[in-house]
Amino acid sequence: MKKLVIGLGNPLLGDDGVGVAIVRELAGENLGVDVVEMNTSGFSVAEAMLGYDVVVVVDAIAGRKPGRIHRFSLDAMSQCMHFTSAHDTNIATAIEFMKRNQDFPRHVKFVCVEIIPKNEFDEGMSEDVKKAVIEAKNAVLDELNNELMEVR
Structure with a gap:
């Protein structure tokens, strides 16, 4: 079974880089899983998923309690959308389009x-978000090992 973890975010924007921080933690382990950092959204992310059986996307979401971790299925993921681009579509729309491809996970x-x-440059993460990195990494590992993962 071919597995991929995608860490989204921009480490130059402080806490927004948490997805990248989490996949960097995972990259240091021998998991037999492909790990990718991306600072884009939309079709680039959806295309990166093609050819895999299992994909876990790790990202930051706007909220009121920094460091709180959420898990979403593909159907529910629209709740954790926070990025749009004038040059691309959001990830929810891109995934809906790409799901028609037989190589979609x-x-x-x-x-x-x-x-x-x-909206300011800051290479460091807040303490609450830093503390969440290991717990989120463990959540990713749990999702990768969960044989009862919801089918799209």
Whole structure:
């Protein structure tokens, strides 16, 4: 079974980089899983999923309690959308389009960490979000090992 973990975010925007921080933690382990960092959304992310059986996407979501971790199925993931682009579509729309492709994964999950978004450069994460990295990493591992993953 071919598995992929995609870490989304921009480490130059502080807490927004939590998805990247989590996949960097995973990359240091020998899991037999492909790990990718991306700072884009939409079709680039959806295309990266093609050819895999299982995909876990890790990202930050806007919220009120920094560090709180959420897990979403593919059907529910629209609740954790926080990014749009004038040059691309959002990930929910891109995934809906790409699901028509026979190479789209059978299992897709999202592990999201709440942040309070700031529109300023900051290479460090807040303490609450830093503390959530290991717990979120464990949530990703749990999703990768969960044989009862919801079918799309």
